[in-house]
Amino acid sequence: GQQLNQSPQSMFIQEGEDVSMNCTSSSIFNTWLWYKQEPGEGPVLLIALYKAGELTSNGRLTAQFGITRKDSFLNISASIPSDVGIYFCAGPGGTSYGKLTFGQGTILTVHP
């Protein structure tokens, strides 16, 4: 089945630094979604990408839909302590209704 590989698995950074993470797939995706999950909560949708090459921002977050359709990138600028959490990429599972395939997540820790 479809698999999404996220890297890095974890990041430890200082407040104020920029962060980059990516997600790759062996198959083509027509949509890329980025979520953030904090402890004890469900994932929160950050950014949705629908077009190859698309670059979309949400505040300090910027995500890109790779032109090969097999990858996506998320950048966080000037990180702050509340950016701590697990970031997941996700995409629709083929033509299956209602199914999202998730990456294994990138754990972000921000030191004040």
Next chain:
Amino acid sequence: KAGVTQTPRYLIKTRGQQVTLSCSPISGHRSVSWYQQTPGQGLQFLFEYFSETQRNKGNFPGRFSGRQFSNSRSEMNVSTLELGDSALYLCASSRSPGTGVYEQYFGPGTRLTVT
């Protein structure tokens, strides 16, 4: 607009028992998907309901079942609980499946512990 709500938030059950979890989607959303999240397996798709019909099912045993009501609220049931069923169960709703919009909005989850 209220988000996705799930009840209960926490549950402790004994092996062999059964459990029912509830999910109310965002108003106007008709599709509800369920996921199981564990440290080892990550987020795994259980099933999806739309207009009271299960349209898609993940690779889980028949002990996992669900249903959807006419108001789009959904429940999932796990029978004969096993220790390995301990997980965070997440419900997600989406607006109009089949229109090329795949955004799903998650509830806070139900943390199930099986002892």
